[in-house]
Amino acid sequence: MIVNRTELVVGRILLIAVVLLTLLPFASMLTAALQSPDRIPNGFAWPTDPHWENFVTAFQLGNIATLMLSSIFIVIVVVPVALLFATLAGYALGNLRIPGGRAVLIGMVIGLTIPFEAIIIPLYYQFTSYGLINTQWAIILPLIGLYMPFSVFWMRAHFIGVPRELSEAARVDGANIWQEFRRIQLPLASPALSALAILLFLWTWNQFLLPLVMVSDPSKRTMAGALGAFQGQYIDTLPLLFAASLIVMLPTVAVYLVFQRQFIKALLQGAVKG
Known part of the structure; x- marks a missing residue:
């Protein structure tokens, strides 16, 4: 397909506009986070005296170090287990x-049509009867179940597009189902698995409502729970709230930037199959 110069220029202009619209909220949050803690941010303006120490203060007040370890533990359990079940x-x-x-x-x-908010109260009473309330397992187990409908659909969409001739050739060569799955299907599914892992990581890391309801101990919640520390005593210190928000968002942005090639590859792979 031949693209003329006008279409190329218009496409680049649109891409630049989209990038600017995407980065503008982050820039606005950064300028607000650098304001004096006793000042209410007003508009988009770089402060004359940036308060970089707001990030350190927000990190300490939000107990972010402890919550980061809690989030890492929840992620390293939820994501691999959800990937395993969804792939199988x-x-x-x-x-x-x-x-x-x-x-x-x-x-x-x-399962995809049921709103998450509609089942959170039954989940609370169920896990209370199990004796798991106020533990990180009250976050991990529901998340694995809640992710299954989308995750299974995602992986099914990949496997249903793999030519059946590959499976038939493997069977002719004497491979059983598990050998075919491990040696042929899994390598082909690596882009879809990578993209799904990124999505599950983002959803788990940013989970706020479930930890808030299921866990009363703030130190056992996710990183997003750090923002709850600023809803009471520090509600008026908006620069610290913006600083904490940027700290919470940083790992998700970093993960996406590192693995964006795999994510885009999986999306393009699905588009080609469709």
Whole structure:
């Protein structure tokens, strides 16, 4: 397809505009975070005397160091387990075409339509009866279950697009299901797995409502829970709130920047298959 010069220029202008619109809120938050703690930020203006110490103060007041360790623990449990279950289920539904797969698929569709807020209260009473309330497992186990419908759909969409000739050739060569899955299907699924891992990390790291309801100990919540420290005593110190928000957002931005190639590759792979 030939792209003329006008289309190329217009496309670049649109991309620049989108980038500026995306970065503008971050720049606005940064300028607000550098204001004096006793001042209410007003407008988009770089302060004459930037208060970089606001980030240190916000880090200490929000107990971010402890919450970072808690978030890391929750992430390293939730993401691998969710990926494992979603990959196995997606492979079974997309490649093996197991009996009852359509019913499972319908159940996943129903799971996608249920609002998270509608089940959080039943989850609270259920985990209270299990004796897991106010523990990090009250966050980990529900998140794994809540991620399953989307994750299984994501992986099924990949496996259903893999040519069946590859599976048939592997069976002819004497490979069983697990050998085919490990040696052929998993390497081909690496872009989809990478993109899904990024999404699960972002959703888990930024989870706020579930930890707020299920865990009363602030030190066992996620990084997003650090912002709760500024809702009471420090509600008037908006620069510190903006500084804490930037600190909480930093890991997610860093992860996306590092793995953006894999994420875009998975999206393009799905577009080509479609």
